[in-house]
Amino acid sequence: MQIKTLVATALFALAAAASVDALAQGPIVIKFSHVVAPDTPKGRAAERFKELAEQMTGGQVRVEVYPNSQLYKDREELEALQLGAVQMLAPSLAKFSPLGVREFEAFDLPYIFPDKAALYKVTEGRIGRDLLRKLESKGITGLAFWDNGFKIMSANQPLTSLKDFEGLRMRIQASKVLDAQMRMLGAQPMTLAFSEAAPALRDGVVEGTENTPSNMYTQRMHETQSHLTVSNHGYLGYAVIVNKKFWDGLPAATRNTLARAMREATVYEKKIAQRANDDAMEAIRQAGTTAIHTLTPAQQAEWRRAMQPVYGQMESRIGKETVRAILREVER
Ligand code: LMR
Numbered sequence: 001m002q003i004k005t006l007v008a009t010a011l012f013a014l015a016a017a018a019s020v021d022a023l024a025q026g027p028i029v030i031k032f033s034h035v036v037a038p039d040t041p042k043g044r045a046a047e048r049f050k051e052l053a054e055q056m057t058g059g060q061v062r063v064e065v066y067p068n069s070q071l072y073k074d075r076e077e078l079e080a081l082q083l084g085a086v087q088m089l090a091p092s093l094a095k096f097s098p099l100g101v102r103e104f105e106a107f108d109l110p111y112i113f114p115d116k117a118a119l120y121k122v123t124e125g126r127i128g129r130d131l132l133r134k135l136e137s138k139g140i141t142g143l144a145f146w147d148n149g150f151k152i153m154s155a156n157q158p159l160t161s162l163k164d165f166e167g168l169r170m171r172i173q174a175s176k177v178l179d180a181q182m183r184m185l186g187a188q189p190m191t192l193a194f195s196e197a198a199p200a201l202r203d204g205v206v207e208g209t210e211n212t213p214s215n216m217y218t219q220r221m222h223e224t225q226s227h228l229t230v231s232n233h234g235y236l237g238y239a240v241i242v243n244k245k246f247w248d249g250l251p252a253a254t255r256n257t258l259a260r261a262m263r264e265a266t267v268y269e270k271k272i273a274q275r276a277n278d279d280a281m282e283a284i285r286q287a288g289t290t291a292i293h294t295l296t297p298a299q300q301a302e303w304r305r306a307m308q309p310v311y312g313q314m315e316s317r318i319g320k321e322t323v324r325a326i327l328r329e330v331e332r
Pocket residue numbers: 035036091092148173193194211215236
């Protein structure tokens with residue numbers, strides 16, 4: 001009896017020590033860094049993923065979301081992910097070529113997706129899976145594609161015909177396809193990190209830009225840009241990525257639970273993205289600071305014609321196969 005009690009006490013003490021140990025080790029922490037405001041499609045979905053991941057793992061995982069380039073700017077965040085200083089990011093698809101995967105720049109081709117349905121055929125099908133797989137050799141695992149939306153153009157003068165772009169300094173993301181697109185419009189592209197875009201517009205370092213309404217509104221760009229054109233000439237979206245070593249090193253059950261949380265957060269993200277952009281457009285209209293232009297069919301045709309040569313010029317950089325596969329899928 002006494003021995004039994006002794007053994008039981010010893011086992012209890014061991015179990016208690018083990019759980020204290022586990023507590024001392026603390027939860028698994030995922031640092032999720034991004035560059036936009038919290039109240040954007042990406043910002044809100046990052047928070048949704050945090051909620052889901054923490055709740056589904058019963059607190060075993062803690063997700064720390066760092067918005068607004070608080071930790072890192074565009075390029076730095078990719079390096080930080082590869083070094084393991086952060087575990088999760090959702091950079092725009094325009095920002096993957098410094099990693100050596102230029103195929104992602106296909107998403108920047110002007111007018112490549114007529115609508116979201118065409119886009120989803122690509123991101124949710126074989127092409128999307130193959131693209132994410134290309135990241136593996138860079139020490140990165142791709143988990144999902146997230147939406148933002150179609151881009152508008154802004155400046156301090158109306159942008160409707162091609163001559164309006166002549167010599168205009170336009171901020172772009174770090175994508176050679178976007179660089180070519182702006183040059184074909186007659187503008188002078190300037191690559192700046194997202195965190196530098198709004199200050200550069202305010203200080204006149206650049207004169208105009210392209211982005212989605214939600215990004216423009218949350219960065220208050222409409223307060224310094226007096227004109228915008230609803231051109232929908234290009235798409236802005238994201239790939240959610242994790243450090244591969246970190247991801248592969250997670251206990252299998254935890255990894256599966258996090259993958260499930262990501263799938264749910266992705267459904268949520270796609271549901272809110274369009275609405276967030278529509279609301280931002282309305283908020284800009286209400287602010288009354290910016291004249292909003294739409295293109296006539298003739299102007300639209302002129303823009304398309306001017307940008308079309310980007311395909312021929314950039315195809316070999318992006319990869320002929322990728323561009324053609326996307327075009328086939330979109331036209332199907
Ligand atoms: C930009 O740099 O304009 C965008 O990629 C920002 C973002 O993450 O939406």
